[in-house]
Amino acid sequence: MVKYKNEPSAAEATLNRVFAALADANRRQLVHLLTEGEQRVSDLAAHFSMSLVAVSKHLKVLEAAGIVRRRVDGRTHYLSLNPEQLTGALDWIAVYRNFWQQRLDQLDNLEE
């Protein structure tokens, strides 16, 4: 019997952070806003009813997950999207979402 929870690999820790970052609608909205390009913290915060400090914290969560990047110019912080970081999460989900479809495809191949 193989048991798990041995070592949480770096890849697993990254998946944890990426999925957790996306589990909040405000953060997903931040990702959406950043498709318009690089933006300042206060520009982003203007779209929300919560405080700028709260938005700043959400951006840190996205940054720690590697989903957004920060460029600092003087007192101003510019945030931008790093979409490649979503690849691991996308691939993980795709495997299991497509699970039954893959099985059906395999059956089709056997019948050919």
Added chain:
Amino acid sequence: MVKYKNEPSAAEATLNRVFAALADANRRQLVHLLTEGEQRVSDLAAHFSMSLVAVSKHLKVLEAAGIVRRRVDGRTHYLSLNPEQLTGALDWIAVYRNFWQQRLDQLDNLEE
């Protein structure tokens, strides 16, 4: 200026739950184990070092997110995968992961 956080729609609440459910490596492992087919709580728990009660709670989180389904037969609960529930999360990520690639594709189309 359009502000958000007006009403958390049912679709957003579902995405919140699905992403949050996937943000834990033990739960992702449960999903993986369930690709082998319907299994009992105690069968699943045997793969982990944590208690059966803890596994039972993780299964509830996956069930609340709609990722797994439960069939009760007497005292035994059989859990199975509901992969279609991952579609919304997959689609959400795909939009943003493909964001730059789509932009590049659009540029390619203009050059043709």
Added chain:
DNA sequence: ATTATATTTAACTATATGGTTAAATATAAA
């Protein structure tokens, strides 16, 4: 040098999460 702007950090609160052990519930077997 003073003031205003951009943002983070600190301190705090409330609630959620992930785990535990003990007890309860439901069903099956002896």
Added chain:
DNA sequence: TTTATATTTAACCATATAGTTAAATATAAT
């Protein structure tokens, strides 16, 4: 009917999360 099995619920603990306001830091403008 007594006992064993399968699982959940309850009560609890420690840590994490999401928000707040106030203070600190860094930089730019007057």
